[in-house]
Amino acid sequence: MLNVKNINQYYGGGSHILRDVSLEAHLGKVTVLLGRNGVGKTTLLKSLMGLVPIKTGSIEFNGKQIQNATPYERARAGIGFVPQGREIFARLTVEENLRMGLAYKSASTPIPAELYELFPVLKQMLHRRGGDLSGGQQQQLAIARALAASPKLLILDEPTEGIQPSIIKDIGRVIRMLADRGDMAILLVEQYYDFAEELADDYLVMERGEFIARGPGKDMRANGVRQLVAI
Numbered sequence: 001m002l003n004v005k006n007i008n009q010y011y012g013g014g015s016h017i018l019r020d021v022s023l024e025a026h027l028g029k030v031t032v033l034l035g036r037n038g039v040g041k042t043t044l045l046k047s048l049m050g051l052v053p054i055k056t057g058s059i060e061f062n063g064k065q066i067q068n069a070t071p072y073e074r075a076r077a078g079i080g081f082v083p084q085g086r087e088i089f090a091r092l093t094v095e096e097n098l099r100m101g102l103a104y105k106s107a108s109t110p111i112p113a114e115l116y117e118l119f120p121v122l123k124q125m126l127h128r129r130g131g132d133l134s135g136g137q138q139q140q141l142a143i144a145r146a147l148a149a150s151p152k153l154l155i156l157d158e159p160t161e162g163i164q165p166s167i168i169k170d171i172g173r174v175i176r177m178l179a180d181r182g183d184m185a186i187l188l189v190e191q192y193y194d195f196a197e198e199l200a201d202d203y204l205v206m207e208r209g210e211f212i213a214r215g216p217g218k219d220m221r222a223n224g225v226r227q228l229v230a231i
Contacts, residue, residue, distance in 0.1 A: 001025055001026060001027050001061065001062060001152055001153055001185035002023070002024060002025040002048075002059075002060070002061055002153055002185060002187065003024050003059075003060040003061075004021060004022055004023045004024070004048070004057070004058070004059050004060075005022050005057055005058045005059075005060075006020045006021070006022055006056065006057040006058070007020075007021050007022075007044075007047060007054045007055075007056065007057030007058070007059065007067075008020060008021075008054065008055045008056045008057055009040075009043060009047055009052060009054055009055055009209075010055055016209060017040050017043050017209050018040050018043060018044060018047065018054070018209045018210075019208070019209045019210040020057075020210065021040075021044060021057070021209070021210065021211065022057075022211075023204055023211070023214075025153060025185040025186070025187045026185055026201075026202075027152075027182060027183060027184065027185050028179055028180070028181070028182040028183075028184075028185070029179060029185060029186070029201035029202060030175060030176070030179045030186045030188055030199045030200055030201050030202075030217075031185070031186065031187050031188070031200070031201065031202045031203075031204065032188045032189075032190055032196045032199060032200035032202070032203045032204070032217065033187065033188065033189045033190070033203075033204045033205075033206060034189075034190060034191070034193070034196055034203065034204070034205050034206070034225065034228075034229045035205060035206035035207060035229060036191075036207070036229060037191075039206045039207050039208060039209065040206055040208070040209040041157075041189045041206055042084060042157060042189070043209075044206070045081070045083075045155055045157050045187075045189060047059075048074075048079075048155060048187075049071050049074055049079065049081050049155070050066075050069055050070055050071040050073075050074050051071055054067055061074070061077060061078070061079065061153065062077065062078060062152060064077070072104070075104070075149070076104055078149075078150075078151050078152035078153060079151055079152070079153045079155065080101075080146035080147060080149065080151030080153065080154045080155065081146060081155045081157075082139075082142050082143050082145075082146045082154070082155065082156045082157060082159060083142075083157050084157040084158050084161065084189075085161075086135075086138045086139055086141075086142040087142065088130040088131075088133075088138050088141050088142050088145070089130055090129065090130050090131030091129060091130075091131060092129065092130055093126065093127050093128060093129055093130070094122055094125050094126050094127070094128055094129075094130060094133070094141055095111070095126045095127065097130050097141055097145055098111045098115065098122070098141070098144060098145055098148055099111065099148075100145060101144075101145040101146060101147070101148030101149055102148050102149060104149075105149065111148060112147075112148060112150070114147075115144040115147060115148065118144065118147070118174050118177075119140040119141075119143070119144050119170075119174070121137055121140060122137075122140060122141060122144055125137065134164075135162050135163060135164075136163045136164050136166075136167030136168075137167075139159055139163055139167065139171065140167065140170070140171065143156070143159065143171065143174070147178075151184065152183070152184060152185065153184070153185045153186075153187065154178065154184055154185070154186045154187070155186075155187045155189075156175070156186070156187070156188045156189065156190075157189045158189055158190060158191060159171055159188070159190075160190065160191075160192045160195050161191070168192070168195060172195060172198060172199060175188065175199055176199060179199075179201070188200075191229070193225070193226050193229060196220075197217065197220050197221065197225075197226075199217075200217030200220060201216070201217050202214070202215070202216060202217055203215060203216075203217050203220050203225060205225060205228050205229060207228075212228070213225065213228060
């Protein structure tokens with residue numbers, strides 16, 4: 001579903017932030033990207049979404065080259081993005097936030113009922129402002145908003161950051177359920193090792209803008225991945 005080949009990215013001062021990065025994300029699988037703070041993980045995701053232009057390399061999604069596509073064209077093509085920090089609309093209601101996920105569809109398009117099955121709390125708080133929700137509820141809202149348009153690829157940037165353990169479990173359950181359906185690829189950037197290990201079908205470890213380890217999720221413990229990302 002996603003095939004990234006040898007992408008490079010530099011910051012304004014010439015710092016080489018992404019170094020020949022290549023990765024794949026497959027339907028029905030959770031690909032987990034781990035690494036310490038400041039190694040380039042978020043820059044990689046912004047590059048995949050077109051928020052940061054790449055200097056060289058290619059990004060292929062669903063068989064088409066998208067490295068020159070705008071962010072909204074990538075969203076319309078079927079990529080859902082949940083940024084670090086959630087970035088919900090605090091002054092809009094839960095329902096209005098969910099409708100933002102359907103912004104490029106006709107106004108009569110209904111919010112998928114499945115979203116309320118995945119995250120029941122959202123239905124209970126449909127008319128509450130997003131800013132009045134707890135951090136964990138806002139994270140569920142951000143994920144549901146990205147799912148509203150039924151993406152083929154869901155990209156999540158540290159969804160457990162600042163979230164209480166009970167909601168982390170709920171989010172993990174939803175991610176696994178979405179992958180197991182087989183019609184969506186999931187790319188998960190995560191610092192919480194145990195959460196990552198539990199979900200990973202495949203893993204990647206980034207350091208200084210390049211991958212230093214990769215393999216099947218089942219091999220993470222044997223390959224010492226926890227030590228690679230320990231602070």
